[in-house]
Amino acid sequence: VGSVSRFGYLAPDDAGNLHFVTLNDRLPADAPSFGDVWRSFVTPDGVLFQTDRAIFRWADEKMTVIKPASRFNRASLIDNRLYLTTPETGLNVLEGTTLRPLPGTDRLKNEPFPILLPYDDKRLLVGTRQDGVFLYDGARLEPFPTDFDHIFKSTQLYRGLVLPDGSFALTTTSAGLVLLDRNGRNVMALNRGNGLP
Numbered sequence: 001v002g003s004v005s006r007f008g009y010l011a012p013d014d015a016g017n018l019h020f021v022t023l024n025d026r027l028p029a030d031a032p033s034f035g036d037v038w039r040s041f042v043t044p045d046g047v048l049f050q051t052d053r054a055i056f057r058w059a060d061e062k063m064t065v066i067k068p069a070s071r072f073n074r075a076s077l078i079d080n081r082l083y084l085t086t087p088e089t090g091l092n093v094l095e096g097t098t099l100r101p102l103p104g105t106d107r108l109k110n111e112p113f114p115i116l117l118p119y120d121d122k123r124l125l126v127g128t129r130q131d132g133v134f135l136y137d138g139a140r141l142e143p144f145p146t147d148f149d150h151i152f153k154s155t156q157l158y159r160g161l162v163l164p165d166g167s168f169a170l171t172t173t174s175a176g177l178v179l180l181d182r183n184g185r186n187v188m189a190l191n192r193g194n195g196l197p
Helices: 149-154
Strands: 008-012 018-022 039-043 046-050 055-059 062-066 076-078 081-086 090-095 098-101 115-118 124-127 133-136 141-143 157-162 168-172 177-180 186-190
Touching: 039 076, 046 081, 076 115, 115 157, 124 157
Parallel strands: none
Antiparallel strands: 008 018, 039 046, 046 055, 055 062, 076 081, 081 090, 090 098, 115 124, 124 133, 133 141, 157 168, 168 177, 177 186
């Protein structure tokens, strides 16, 4: 569980009622203060609580703090690997307690909320606030043309997920939700004009 300036977990008491158990008391003395816990992920290497000021990893009854040079942008977990952008290096992957900058991702330095989704075994689908959608192959970002590029350039992409059939659902800040097939073609668009409340 992550909230404002706090994180921990829910555990049952003797009667089976869930209660919040804080982990803040396990923070080292030099841990930075933080506001919102943006994301919480359970991984084989521990539980990760992500804020803009630090990643807190809880594993083996120990809290490890991973600090950015300036700030962290919103993280995504893909195949148990944590990816996030920073203003200094673009896209990074967390390896143990070290962030490894990924080559060819400089244009993502200023993306506070990138959408990162698995595309196939070798590539990530990357949604940006104003530049549309890209495929990343580990070396470079290539534009991924879609039927919704005109929408993506006039609003901001905000969240996304891969649906069971392999298509992509992408939400925007002001133009609703779009569904793309794996070739970037229009499957559906939902907005206030066609049925979205």
